[in-house]
Amino acid sequence: MAVRPITGKTVVVTGGSKGIGLSLVKGFLARDNTVITTSRKVSDAAALQQLRQQYGPARLQLADLDASRAASIAQWAAGVKAAGVKHVDVLVNNAGVYGRRPALEDFTEEDFLLAFHTNTLGPFFVVQQLIKQGLLGVPPPAAPSEPGAPPPPAPAPVSLVANISSIVGSNTDPTVSAVSKGGFAYRASKAALNVISTTLARDLAPSGVEVVALHPGYVRTELSGGNGWIDADESAAGLIGVLEGGGPLNGRFLSYTGEEIPW
Ligand SMILES: NC(=O)c1ccc[n+]([C@@H]2O[C@H](COP(=O)([O-])OP(=O)(O)OC[C@H]3O[C@@H](n4cnc5c(N)ncnc54)[C@H](OP(=O)(O)O)[C@@H]3O)[C@@H](O)[C@H]2O)c1
Incomplete structure (x- = not known):
């Protein structure tokens, strides 16, 4: 049941051109949200162009974003603000890459840098830049005026950040991550994203931002080479269900089914 329905909100989904991101965009649009989404080249993203025709440019805003480049993220966030957006209620950091699948002896520095720039630094800088533009959360409450007075209560969360991680970034999951091998760069980039998620969850709670790491399942997309369950x-339906589920989300690592994943 949708305890905290996501409807009538402003939702950002990075990497909406295909795969899970595209399904998230469709799901949020179907719930009457305004959606801002990205691709490295939106003019080539046929599915998004078609959706924009269907819903109109006010409901679906498209912009180029290269999540692996901090400068591109800063430019994009400034553009979101300049377009008149006042507040982001939900941010889904979905854009990601797997990269090559080499044998251990063939891994290069570039394999790691591509994964880390896109999967780890990208989500961090998207959050940082939206905060710099004043679009995520609220300012912290004013300090109590009376010496010795109790601190004011933390404000209710007003922005929700979902970082799309992966169960293979878990170090202790007894199922998938314990039995699968290789994927060093991708797995390490998602494990690092998990640490960034829990740290952001603590740091941003006082300013009304909740941060959750989500595993989307093993999904048949380009990234998985068409393999999956x-x-x-x-x-996307599962992920949106988790976000709407109403339970406390801050600092957790949850599967698209709502199951807790160990770090
Ligand atoms: N599929 C799975 O089984 C699975 C499992 C666990 C986690 N995940 C995670 O789920 C997320 C979505 O993956 P997917 O399977 O839907 O992959 P996908 O079909 O390959 O789609 C990836 C999306 O990310 C965007 N993207 C890639 N590199 C980018 C960059 N440098 N800057 C901006 N956008 C970029 C792509 O957009 P453009 O190419 O248009 O720029 C595309 O929209 C990823 O974070 C992935 O790690 C997937």
Whole structure:
């Protein structure tokens, strides 16, 4: 049941051109949200162009964003503000890459840098730049005026950040991550994203931002080479269900089914 329905909100989804991101965009649009989404080249993102025709430019805003470049993220966030957006209620950091699948002896520095720039630094700088533009959360409450007075209560969360991680970034999950091998760069980039998520969760709680790491399932997309157990629409429906589920989300690592994943 949607305890905290996401409807009538402003939602940002990075990497909405295909796969899970595209299904998330469709899911949020179907719930009457205004959606801001990105691709490295939105003019080539046929599915997004079609959706914009269907919903109109006010409901679906498209902009180029290269999540692996901090300068591109800063430029994009400034553009979101300049377009008149006042507040982001939900941010889904979805853009990600797997990269090559080399044997251990063939891994290069570039394999790690690509994964880390896109999957780890990207989500961090998207959050940082939206905060710098004043679009995420609220200012912290004023300090109590009376010496010795109790601190004012933390404000209710007003922005929700979902970082799309992966169960293979878990170090202790007894199922998938304990049995699968290789994928050093991707796995390390998602484990690092998990640390960034829990740290942001603590740092941003006083300013009304909740941060959760989500595993979308093993999903048949380009990133997975078309392999997987579920399709992107099922994944997106599950992820949105978790975000709407109403339980406390801050600092947790949850699967698209709502199950807790160990770090
Ligand atoms: N599929 C799975 O089984 C699975 C499992 C666990 C986690 N995940 C995670 O789920 C997320 C979505 O993956 P997916 O399977 O839907 O992959 P996908 O179909 O390959 O889509 C990836 C999306 O990320 C965007 N993207 C890639 N590099 C980018 C960059 N440098 N800057 C900006 N956008 C970039 C792509 O947009 P453009 O190419 O248009 O720029 C595309 O929209 C990723 O974070 C992935 O790690 C997937």
